Amino acid sequence: MDAIVLSVNIKQQLNYLARSDVFNSPIKKRVLGTMNLVPIYRLQEGAEKLHKNEETFEVCNLRLAKNETILIFSEGLCVQERRLRKLKKGTARMAFGAEESQNFNMDLLIVPVGLNYSKKGKFRSNLFINFGEPIKVKEFINQHKDKAKAVNDITACLDKKLKELIVIIEDKENDMLVEQIEDLFKKDLLIRDRLSSNQMENNLLASKNIAATVNNLSQKDPLQLKKLRLKTEDYLTKMSELNLEADMLSAKSIETLSAFKLVGYFFLLLLAFPFHVYGLVNNYIPGRISYLLTKKAVKNEEFFSSVLIAAGTFLFLIFYLIQALLVDFVFHNHYASGFYLLSLPLSGICVLYYWEYLKFTAGKWKLYSLKKHHSPLLNNLCKTKEEIIQEIEHEQVVYCQETKVNTVKASREKIPSIQ
Numbered sequence: 001m002d003a004i005v006l007s008v009n010i011k012q013q014l015n016y017l018a019r020s021d022v023f024n025s026p027i028k029k030r031v032l033g034t035m036n037l038v039p040i041y042r043l044q045e046g047a048e049k050l051h052k053n054e055e056t057f058e059v060c061n062l063r064l065a066k067n068e069t070i071l072i073f074s075e076g077l078c079v080q081e082r083r084l085r086k087l088k089k090g091t092a093r094m095a096f097g098a099e100e101s102q103n104f105n106m107d108l109l110i111v112p113v114g115l116n117y118s119k120k121g122k123f124r125s126n127l128f129i130n131f132g133e134p135i136k137v138k139e140f141i142n143q144h145k146d147k148a149k150a151v152n153d154i155t156a157c158l159d160k161k162l163k164e165l166i167v168i169i170e171d172k173e174n175d176m177l178v179e180q181i182e183d184l185f186k187k188d189l190l191i192r193d194r195l196s197s198n199q200m201e202n203n204l205l206a207s208k209n210i211a212a213t214v215n216n217l218s219q220k221d222p223l224q225l226k227k228l229r230l231k232t233e234d235y236l237t238k239m240s241e242l243n244l245e246a247d248m249l250s251a252k253s254i255e256t257l258s259a260f261k262l263v264g265y266f267f268l269l270l271l272a273f274p275f276h277v278y279g280l281v282n283n284y285i286p287g288r289i290s291y292l293l294t295k296k297a298v299k300n301e302e303f304f305s306s307v308l309i310a311a312g313t314f315l316f317l318i319f320y321l322i323q324a325l326l327v328d329f330v331f332h333n334h335y336a337s338g339f340y341l342l343s344l345p346l347s348g349i350c351v352l353y354y355w356e357y358l359k360f361t362a363g364k365w366k367l368y369s370l371k372k373h374h375s376p377l378l379n380n381l382c383k384t385k386e387e388i389i390q391e392i393e394h395e396q397v398v399y400c401q402e403t404k405v406n407t408v409k410a411s412r413e414k415i416p417s418i419q
Contacts, residue, residue: 001305002078002115006071009129015063015070017056021045040090042076060094061101064108070094074158078302080120082167082175082211084159092154095137096147104141109134112158114165116204121301124352128200130165167207170215174225178211180232183246185210185389209396216399228391235384242370248363249382257368265361269354276354279347286319287312287348320344 007014013036020039023029038059041049060070076088091110099106112132119125135157140150169178186206187197195202217225236246290312298307320341328337370378 001309002073003071004306004309005115005127005129006113010069012069015060015068017060017070017072019045020049020052038070057094057097061098064098064106065102074155074162080117080302081172082169082178083172084163084166084168087155087159087162089151089155091158092151095154096141096150099137099141100147104138106138108137110137110154110158111135112161112165114162116166116200116207118203121305123305126200126203128204130201130204132161132165135161167204167211168215169211171218174214174218177225177229177232178207178214180236180246181210181214181388181392182207184232184235184385185392187247188250188389210392213392213396213399217395228388231384232388235381235388238381243366244363245359248367249378249385254367254371254378254382257364257371259368262361262365262368265357265364269358269361272350272354272357275347275350278343279349279351279354282323282344283316283348283351286315290315316345316348 003014003016015036015038017040018032018037020041023032023037023039038056039052040056041052043050064070072091072094074087074091075085076090077085079085095108095110099108111134114130114132116128116130117125118127135154137154140154140157143150143153167178169175186203189206189209190197190202195206197203214225217228239246239249290308294304294308294311298304323344324337324341327340328334331337367378
């Protein structure tokens with residue numbers, strides 16, 4: 001998915017470094033070559049093949065000399081996690097080598113990019129592509145004529161800049177907790193700070209804040225973190241048993257919920273139901289086949305989304321054309337078949353929105369039922385959520401104060417003493 005979304009959102013034509021084992025036949029090599037893919041040989045594919053990277057670097061040098069752009073994943077592997085793995089030195093070596101091939105006259109830039117998925121693997125979740133300040137390779141070359149030192153410094157600089165662009169959860173065991181706290185607390189955090197939740201940058205800052213708080217608590221007070229984890233899991237388990245979304249409970253939503261509003265929700269569902277049925281009938285089969293084929297073919301979750309997109313794109317187009325031809329054959333009307341063809345993707349979108357609104361309405365109905373018949377249970381859940389939020393807010397304040405103190409100490413240490 002990473003390469004696909006960057007290709008769509010970056011204006012210039014990209015060249016891609018891809019693992020060499022996908023170029024395992026002459027046909028694949030030719031096809032992938034026309035798509036600007038260049039093989040990179042890793043130790044995993046065999047140490048005896050590493051020398052072939054010299055040819056790869058020469059190809060990259062020529063393309064960079066023509067002012068082209070190369071996309072590199074400097075971690076060297078694809079894993080869906082919210083942390084930065086140790087960077088390989090290949091990016092810096094390639095940059096230094098390209099400059100060297102042109103007598104250090106290229107003014108080459110390395111642009112760090114952070115990819116932040118709100119819900120990895122979840123269809124139609126958000127992605128914030130965060131571009132950082134470019135690294136000027138020539139500055140490091142001027143500082144260090146020694147290639148090894150320049151490569152190490154470029155890699156260290158890239159590591160620092162990439163960490164600024166993404167959410168970093170230091171301990172893998174805290175991944176789920178951070179995600180749960182985001183579901184519970186992120187909207188409240190943005191509202192408290194008077195920030196729009198529709199702006200992806202605000203969401204990223206909120207997530208980084210939450211992750212940093214959990215990281216700090218994990219180091220300073222593991223026992224307190226364990227208590228927070230247990231309380232959060234208990235709350236979310238109870239919400240799940242009631243078929244309620246994690247962020248659905250708030251004093252305002254409960255207070256403003258009424259029978260009149262519920263009638264309005266159900267009326268809209270009833271009004272849109274015929275469009276939902278039409279879309280479901282026309283889109284279910286290609287959608288289901290795409291999913292089942294991808295599930296069978298792909299074992300690695302990191303590649304599931306991209307393969308599903310490719311399979312879905314192909315199958316939906318085929319099915320849409322067949323369906324339109326059948327309508328044209330039955331009614332002998334090109335206008336009718338053309339209108340029908342245009343309606344198919346629109347009706348598919350209608351199904352998606354209808355399903356989301358149906359879940360939203362079901363949640364509101366459940367909430368209203370609890371408000372009327374089980375108010376003590378509802379009050380207890382609201383109290384537990386508020387306790388969790390207050391605890392997180394307290395830890396955020398503590399973390400900010402500690403960070404401020406450490407920053408002041410660090411700045412004082414840099415000031416030379418006057419004798």
